[in-house]
Amino acid sequence: xxxxxxxxxxxxxxALDAKTASGxxxxxxxxxxxxxxxxNKCVDLGVPDMSLADGKKAGAKTLLIGIANEGGFIPDxxxxxxxxxxxxxxxxxxxxxxxxxxxxxxxxxxxxxxxxLYDVRTPQNDIPIGTGIPRSGKRLLTVGTDCxxxxxxxxxxLEKEMKQRGLNADFRATxxxxxxxxxxxxxxxxxxxxxxxxxxxxxxxxxxxxxxDLIEGQGSLYHPSYAGVTLGLVHGSQPDxxxxxxxxxxxxxxxxxxYAIPPLEDVIKTYEAAAQLTNKNARVVGISLVTKGAxxxxxxxxxxxxxxxxxxxxxxxxxxxxxxxxxxLETFSA
Amino acid sequence: xxxxxxxxxxxxxxALDAKTASGxxxxxxxxxxxxxxxxNKCVDLGVPDMSLADGKKAGAKTLLIGIANEGGFIPDxxxxxxxxxxxxxxxxxxxxxxxxxxxxxxxxxxxxxxxxLYDVRTPQNDIPIGTGIPRSGKRLLTVGTDCxxxxxxxxxxLEKEMKQRGLNADFRATxxxxxxxxxxxxxxxxxxxxxxxxxxxxxxxxxxxxxxDLIEGQGSLYHPSYAGVTLGLVHGSQPDxxxxxxxxxxxxxxxxxxYAIPPLEDVIKTYEAAAQLTNKNARVVGISLVTKGAxxxxxxxxxxxxxxxxxxxxxxxxxxxxxxxxxxLETFSA
Numbered sequence: 001x002x003x004x005x006x007x008x009x010x011x012x013x014x015a016l017d018a019k020t021a022s023g024x025x026x027x028x029x030x031x032x033x034x035x036x037x038x039x040n041k042c043v044d045l046g047v048p049d050m051s052l053a054d055g056k057k058a059g060a061k062t063l064l065i066g067i068a069n070e071g072g073f074i075p076d077x078x079x080x081x082x083x084x085x086x087x088x089x090x091x092x093x094x095x096x097x098x099x100x101x102x103x104x105x106x107x108x109x110x111x112x113x114x115x116x117l118y119d120v121r122t123p124q125n126d127i128p129i130g131t132g133i134p135r136s137g138k139r140l141l142t143v144g145t146d147c148x149x150x151x152x153x154x155x156x157x158l159e160k161e162m163k164q165r166g167l168n169a170d171f172r173a174t175x176x177x178x179x180x181x182x183x184x185x186x187x188x189x190x191x192x193x194x195x196x197x198x199x200x201x202x203x204x205x206x207x208x209x210x211x212x213d214l215i216e217g218q219g220s221l222y223h224p225s226y227a228g229v230t231l232g233l234v235h236g237s238q239p240d241x242x243x244x245x246x247x248x249x250x251x252x253x254x255x256x257x258x259y260a261i262p263p264l265e266d267v268i269k270t271y272e273a274a275a276q277l278t279n280k281n282a283r284v285v286g287i288s289l290v291t292k293g294a295x296x297x298x299x300x301x302x303x304x305x306x307x308x309x310x311x312x313x314x315x316x317x318x319x320x321x322x323x324x325x326x327x328x329l330e331t332f333s334a
Numbered sequence: 335x336x337x338x339x340x341x342x343x344x345x346x347x348x349a350l351d352a353k354t355a356s357g358x359x360x361x362x363x364x365x366x367x368x369x370x371x372x373x374n375k376c377v378d379l380g381v382p383d384m385s386l387a388d389g390k391k392a393g394a395k396t397l398l399i400g401i402a403n404e405g406g407f408i409p410d411x412x413x414x415x416x417x418x419x420x421x422x423x424x425x426x427x428x429x430x431x432x433x434x435x436x437x438x439x440x441x442x443x444x445x446x447x448x449x450x451l452y453d454v455r456t457p458q459n460d461i462p463i464g465t466g467i468p469r470s471g472k473r474l475l476t477v478g479t480d481c482x483x484x485x486x487x488x489x490x491x492l493e494k495e496m497k498q499r500g501l502n503a504d505f506r507a508t509x510x511x512x513x514x515x516x517x518x519x520x521x522x523x524x525x526x527x528x529x530x531x532x533x534x535x536x537x538x539x540x541x542x543x544x545x546x547d548l549i550e551g552q553g554s555l556y557h558p559s560y561a562g563v564t565l566g567l568v569h570g571s572q573p574d575x576x577x578x579x580x581x582x583x584x585x586x587x588x589x590x591x592x593y594a595i596p597p598l599e600d601v602i603k604t605y606e607a608a609a610q611l612t613n614k615n616a617r618v619v620g621i622s623l624v625t626k627g628a629x630x631x632x633x634x635x636x637x638x639x640x641x642x643x644x645x646x647x648x649x650x651x652x653x654x655x656x657x658x659x660x661x662x663l664e665t666f667s668a
Contacts, residue, residue, distance in 0.1 A: 071463045072528070097526065129405045132558025132590055192431065193530050194406070194523040196562040221565075224466025224612050228530040228566025235558055256466055259611075277593070278558050 001118055001183065002091050003031035005064040006055035007045060010078055011038035012067050016148045016254070018043040020095055021066020023177035027156055033058040035066075036081075052081075052088050062091040062118070068176060070255075072097030072121065082106055086115055093118040095176020097190060120179045121187040123199065130197030130236045132278050137207030138332070141239035142217035142288065143271050145261045146253050147226065149245040150317060151217035152178050154288040157317035159214050161326045169212040172203045174233065178216045188218055189229045196229060200236025212329075215239065221270055222261060223253055231274055238279040241329065242271055247290040248302050264310065285332075286325045287314040335452055335517065336425050337365040339398040340389035341379060344412055345372035346401050350482045350588070352377040354429055355400020357511040361490055367392040369400075370415075386415075386422050396425040396452070402510060404589075406431030406455065416440055420449055427452035429510020431524060454513045455521040457533065464531030464570050466612050471541030472666070475573035476551035476622065477605050479595045480587050481560065483579040484651065485551035486512050488622040491651035493548050495660045503546040506537045508567060512550045522552055523563045530563060534570025546663075549573065555604055556595060557587055565608055572613040575663065576605055581624040582636050598644065619666075620659045621648040 007021040015022065025032050025045045034050035037043070045066075050058060063085040065078075074096055082092055082100075086109045094100050100117040101107055110117050140158070142151035155171055156178075162169035171178070173185025191199045204213040215237050219226030234242075244267060253259040261267070268284045275282035287306050291299035299319055306314040313328045315321065341355040349356065359366050359379045368384035371377070379400075384392060397419040399412075408430055416426055416434075420443045428434050434451040435441055444451050474492070476485035489505055490512075496503035505512070507519025525533045538547040549571045553560030568576075578601060587593040595601070602618045609616030621640050625633035633653055640648040647662045649655065 097528065130559040132593060189528040190526055192524055193527040193563045193566065194431065194560060196527050197559050222611065224569055225464035225531050226528060227569055227611070228562040228564075229527045230562075231555075231565045232527065232562025235561055259466060277556065277561070 001093055001180070002061040002116065003028075004033045004060050005031055005062050005093070006033055006050060006052070006060040006090070007035045007047070007066045008063050008081070009035050009037040009042050009045070009066055012043050013041060015043050017069055018045070018066055019148060020068045020177040020180065021045055021064070023152060024064060024066065024180050027181045033060045036063070052085055052090070056088055056090070060090065062093050064180065065092070065094045065096065068095065074098040074103070079103065079105065083109060086110055086113060089113070089115065091116040091118065093120065093180070095120045095180060095187070097121055121176050121190045123186055123191045127186065127191055127195045127202055128198045129195060130201050132235070134238065134279070135206035136209060137211045137213060138241070139204050139213045139215060139237055139239045140241040140243065140329070141215040141234065141237045142243050142245050143230070143234065144217060144220045144245040145222060145267055146220050146247065146250065147223060148254065149247045149250070150288050150290045151245045154243060154245055154317050154322070155214040155216050156181065157322045158326060161322050162212060162214075165326065167212060167330070168208065168210050169214055172213050172215045174200070174203065174216045174218050188233055189226070193228065196232025197236035200233045204237055217245070220253070221274065222259065222267070224256060224259060234271070234275050235278045239275060240279060240281050241285045241332070242275060242282060243286045243288050243325070244268060244271065244284050245288045245290070248294055248299065264306070268310070284312065286312050286328065289314060289316050291316045291319050335427055335514070336395040336450065338367045338394050339365055339396050339427070340384060340386070340394040340424070341366055341369045341381065341400045342397050342415070343369050343371040343376050343379070343400055344415070346377050347375060349377050351403055352379070352400055353482060354402045354511040354514065355379055355398070357486060358398060358400065358514050361515045367394045370397070386419055386424070390422055390424070394424065396427050398514065399426070399428045399430065402429065408432040408437065413437065413439065417443060420444055420447060423447070423449065425450040425452065427454065427514070429454045429514060429521070431455055455510050455524045457520055457525045461520065461525055461529045461536055462532045463529060464535050466569070468572065468613070469540035470543055471545045471547060472575070473538050473547045473549060473571055473573045474575040474577065474663070475549040475568065475571045476577045476579050477564070477568065478551060478554045478579040479556060479601055480554050480581065480584065481557060482588065483581045483584070484622055484624045485579045488577060488579055488651050488656070489548040489550050490515065491656045492660060495656050496546060499660065501546060501664070502542065502544050503548055506547050506549045508534070508537065508550045508552050522567055523560070527562065530566025531570035534567045538571055551579070554587070555608060556593065556601070558590060558593060568605070568608050569612045573609060574613060574615050575619045575666070576609060576616060577620045577622050577659070578602060578605065578618050579622045579624070582628055582633065598640070602644070618646065620646050620662065623648055623650050625650045625653050
């Protein structure tokens with residue numbers, strides 16, 4: 001994908017829905033020249049505000065749609081902006097279910113101007129059915145009490161730390177933001193449902209005994225809309241190691257106030273039971289806690305409380321880093 | 335779809351893989367003129383063997399691909415037969431993942447001759463994301479220890495019996511065979527994985543309090559390839575009533591000898607726990623047992639043993655019928 005990017009925020013005011021933009025801005029800062037927002041009430045990524053023309057002057061080659069809305073649709077109100085972007089010579093990149101390629105006005109204009117439309121949530125065609133057959137290599141998968149609780153961030157932080165220590169580790173992207181960051185991966189929530197487990201096997205194939213696949217989790221077994229995706233990903237990944245991601249203080253599924261998040265001991269048991277279908281050794285080895293917004297003292301106390309209660313490393317990849325977790329993982333290394 | 339059909343068996347020798355053909359032959363006998371097989375070692379549906387020319391003489395309008403292979407592909411060896419069928423004036427109908435429309439030789443010839451290619455495993459485009467919001471009406475879902483253990487047959491048999499009793503009941507098809515039989519439905523294993531639960535909500539919408547949706551289950555929570563589909567279907571269906579389907583004597587997942595089927599009490603608990611995410615009242619209310627191949631005495635003894643052990647109605651929809659089950663369901667009616 002042609003970097004650098006201007007990050008399209010539109011009129012989004014919910015930081016969770018702008019997680020694609022914030023993920024790319026955080027993990028690929030050198031590839032991002034700025035953000036394009038309707039006004040200053042919208043989500044702010046902490047990068048310069050730019051018009052399309054400003055972005056071009058700053059060298060941007062691609063307008064990257066930074067929004068991950070529920071359902072993955074493209075609102076009509078965005079189209080005129082995208083047309084103007086193409087007119088100004090931008091490629092367009094999207095990770096939504098709805099495809100840029102399926103909007104004739106964009107397709108025709110892009111073809112005319114030899115610009116590219118990237119639809120990264122369109123999976124490849126050669127994904128096999130899952131086999132359930134054990135394979136070599138170490139695999140770690142992040143799982144969560146909900147969507148948007150740090151599953152991608154955690155594995156990216158682990159990859160960075162493990163690579164710095166000279167460990168043989170690779171981030172495996174399963175969602176739009178992860179694919180934008182890694183430059184490859186399979187959008188697991190966009191594969192045909194019969195192939196979910198197969199897609200997870202495909203992105204984390206048999207590897208050397210000392211190699212770590214760090215697989216980005218998706219959704220939650222407790223989410224009424226997406227748990228099927230999560231279960232297939234858990235089965236196909238055959239992880240030895242699960243890290244449970246959770247947001248400090250969250251008690252219900254976001255947007256679903258009638259769906260309570262059970263006590264974490266139940267969540268841990270449920271994920272271990274699910275994962276043990278395809279890997280009898282699967283177990284939760286750590287807890288990744290989003291403590292954003294909490295005072296430092298309260299956050300650190302909560303992290304300590306989780307460690308005491310579950311006898312597992314607990315960390316916030318942003319606040320505390322992941323070195324403690326990697327120390328623990330290193331004890332499993334061959 | 336233009337009936338009657340000639341049922342294409344190809345060179346299939348595994349009765350389970352020919353379950354589409356056998357399902358249509360059983361539930362829509364008046365729509366089937368015969369079967370087209372490579373030779374008499376192949377699966378026999380008990381309908382007349384016919385060549386393409388014989389089928390035409392018998393009035394067949396559509397060649398229906400009766401095979402449901404793993405992965406849903408179209409072997410190259412079938413293509414010449416399909417071309418010949420189009421030459422002779424047949425429409426073609428497929429429920430495989432691979433689409434007839436994507437094979438240029440078939441597409442071009444069908445267009446030329448104004449014949450139809452039916453790809454029933456291509457879902458509609460307007461399926462929403464699951465909401466998890468409770469809805470009115472009674473819903474029953476079949477679930478299984480494995481694939482191919484009578485989940486579709488059971489709900490079709492229930493629909494027939496319930497309609498005969500004047501109950502307000504509808505079969506809801508979620509797989510290719512069920513869609514061929516009902517003439518409508520959503521191929522749940524072919525929807526984009528983010529939309530599994532949404533698709534299940536879509537096919538069993540809010541209804542009158544006395545209306546029964548009888549939803550065809552898919553896969554199994556114990557299947558390493560397909561459990562994600564099953565879980566999403568369980569969540570989206572929000573069933574009050576689950577019927578557990580099992581094959582007498584089966585101890586491992588078909589084709590996966592390392593995957594043991596747990597004791598049914600564990601299976602029941604697992605499905606109830608899964609279903610209760612979206613419907614706290616969900617419970618297993620009966621056991622449907624495939625006893626095909628067993629002696630009558632052994633089969634009936636096994637059915638009785640299950641009833642005694644689980645204190646639930648147990649039946650083989652083929653051998654014993656479903657009247658006992660419907661008697662029990664009627665006790666729940668408003």
